[in-house]
Amino acid sequence: MDKELRATLAGQAVAVTRLAPRASQREGADLQHRVALTDGAAALQETLPTHVPKHTLVLDIIHVAESLWATANAL
Numbered sequence: 291m292d293k294e295l296r297a298t299l300a301g302q303a304v305a306v307t308r309l310a311p312r313a314s315q316r317e318g319a320d321l322q323h324r325v326a327l328t329d330g331a332a333a334l335q336e337t338l339p340t341h342v343p344k345h346t347l348v349l350d351i352i353h354v355a356e357s358l359w360a361t362a363n364a365l
Contacts, residue, residue: 292316302334310341329353 294312298305313324326345328334330353338347 302331302337306334306337306341313342313345330357 294316296305296309296312298308324342324345325348326338326342327348327350328338330349335347335349338345
């Protein structure tokens with residue numbers, strides 16, 4: 291498995307712009323599932339489906355846990 295990790299301090303728009311061409315370069319007939327692991331930023335959740343439409347968006351567990359913890363404490 292040739293997993294790649296990328297990061298930038300230039301913002302989400304730049305990150306997505308750089309990601310989309312690289313994701314399409316890695317396409318192959320053997321790929322059955324494509325996943326994009328994201329944080330909880332609404333803008334990112336809205337932008338990614340446009341740029342990488344074949345990917346399933348997954349919210350990372352840390353952000354989910356934080357939201358659940360805050361909700362539990364509020365109740």
